């Protein structure tokens with residue numbers, strides 16, 4: 003479904019939702035020579051001016067945004083606001099068939115929703131870039147990214163067991179208020195880093211990973227079950243330890 | 259309390275408990291030119307022969323081990339077996355005042371116990387090397403280790419919030435059976451590594467971190483509390499989300 007384009011083609015890309023991830027993507031796409039316009043709930047006009055992106059207010063200028071000549075429209079809103087943002091859009095203003103690309107971190111939900119609301123003649127590419135402003139702060143090239151095609155459901159299943167779980171542990175560590183000590187182990191340092199990186203993403207993003215991925219609830223339960231198993235093993239060992247201790251004390255008493 | 263020794267001094271070091279951590283330490287100490295002898299529950303005589311360490315069976319040869327000329331005796335047993343190993347030792351066989359060094363990963367417990375049972379004229383250094391066979395597999399030098407002096411209680415408090423917590427999360431991830439996916443994020447990769455490294459340490463070590471550190475139980479509770487907080491935030495968001503959805507549906511119904 004993707005439109006093919008050589009890296010030398012300059013595309014006209016419209017961005018819906020100019021938050022931190024879209025800004026991060028924009029910087030690279032501008033370097034690649036594409037022409038960008040953006041629309042967003044908040045007023046990002048000053049930032050856009052500095053970057054060289056034309057900004058359209060989501061309240062006054064969406065018609066102009068959609069009516070302009072976009073090869074691609076990238077949907078970069080938060081997971082939780084997708085329907086709220088896209089439903090009221092006057093999509094009849096589109097002048098020609100357009101390739102829509104969504105970058106939401108869950109995939110079944112936007113696919114199902116966008117297939118319902120987008121004009122029939124549009125193309126849709128459901129993508130989840132597996133990096134962000136943090137992991138990609140030195141560019142994407144170091145990350146050795148490859149394009150991986152898979153069913154949306156398979157993505158969500160795997161993402162629940164990996165990304166959602168990782169964010170959950172990062173947020174648990176944040177709630178625990180863990181901090182660097184003068185005696186960090188390497189493992190603990192990796193948890194400190196995880197905590198810091200996780201809370202740089204919005205809670206909106208995190209709750210989207212949970213509420214809009216039907217596999218996430220099960221993984222939250224699996225995490226709780228695993229915690230209880232580990233706890234039980236410690237408690238079993240504690241009881242065993244006390245039994246040993248008691249029998250040693252008894253033996254000592256018998257000897258005296 | 260430590261005996262001072264320049265790095266050019268060759269020490270005669272006796273090791274009690276020749277498990278994986280002691281073996282790891284031994285390799286470096288041998289390179290530094292020290293003379294090593296070891297005693298252990300299991301028969302490590304063949305390994306010792308290969309390394310150039312004299313081995314004394316814990317059942318037949320402890321008297322000879324203690325009676326030999328040791329500048330230092332390092333206690334490298336598991337936390338859980340410390341008392342069981344040291345209590346029956348015929349410490350009267352020691353020919354002279356000896357510096358004991360324990361390397362257990364908890365500190366109040368061995369300090370209190372060893373001060374009770376070691377001969378009065380011995381010195382005791384309670385140490386916790388913050389690296390192991392994994393993090394130090396390319397030597398200690400890369401780790402930029404520094405010697406940090408602190409009260410044993412302070413150590414245990416910090417270790418419960420850092421090391422014990424890290425091991426607990428590693429073991430939870432192990433119980434969950436997380437595995438690499440074709441779409442790992444950097445954060446998830448650090449958790450995979452943590453899982454793998456954690457379970458390389460024995461469960462005996464892990465349960466010692468819990469049972470012989472009086473601060474650990476509280477941190478296990480803190481982890482559970484933090485988990486419940488994160489879960490509650492997700493459930494709150496879920497309820498809020500359903501309310502929004504209901505009111506949107508109602509509005510739509512009213513409109514029709």
Ligand SMILES: NC(=O)c1ccc[n+]([C@@H]2O[C@H](COP(=O)([O-])OP(=O)(O)OC[C@H]3O[C@@H](n4cnc5c(N)ncnc54)[C@H](OP(=O)(O)O)[C@@H]3O)[C@@H](O)[C@H]2O)c1
Nearest residue numbers: 019020021022023042043044079080083106107134204207
């Ligand atoms: N961050 C990452 O590493 C990463 C990686 C891959 C994919 N993604 C995906 O990229 C998208 C954007 O992520 P993000 O990191 O920038 O943070 P985010 O919090 O998920 O999304 C922020 C964006 O959502 C918009 N938004 C939020 N609530 C809205 C509402 N009620 N009405 C209208 N717009 C609303 C914001 O608009 P304003 O700025 O105008 O307020 C902003 O553009 C998400 O779908 C996320 O899953 C993120």
Ligand SMILES: NC(=O)c1ccc[n+]([C@@H]2O[C@H](COP(=O)([O-])OP(=O)(O)OC[C@H]3O[C@@H](n4cnc5c(N)ncnc54)[C@H](OP(=O)(O)O)[C@@H]3O)[C@@H](O)[C@H]2O)c1
Nearest residue numbers: 275276277278279298299300335336339362363390460463
């Ligand atoms: N691994 C690390 O990264 C690390 C780092 C710093 C400090 N430490 C500390 O170093 C010590 C050794 O750790 P480790 O990694 O080698 O693993 P461990 O499982 O904590 O200890 C293994 C050692 O304990 C002995 N042992 C266990 N149960 C025994 C029993 N019932 N009776 C007699 N001996 C028993 C074993 O003897 P046999 O081998 O003869 O069976 C072996 O020498 C621990 O106190 C640990 O806290 C470890």
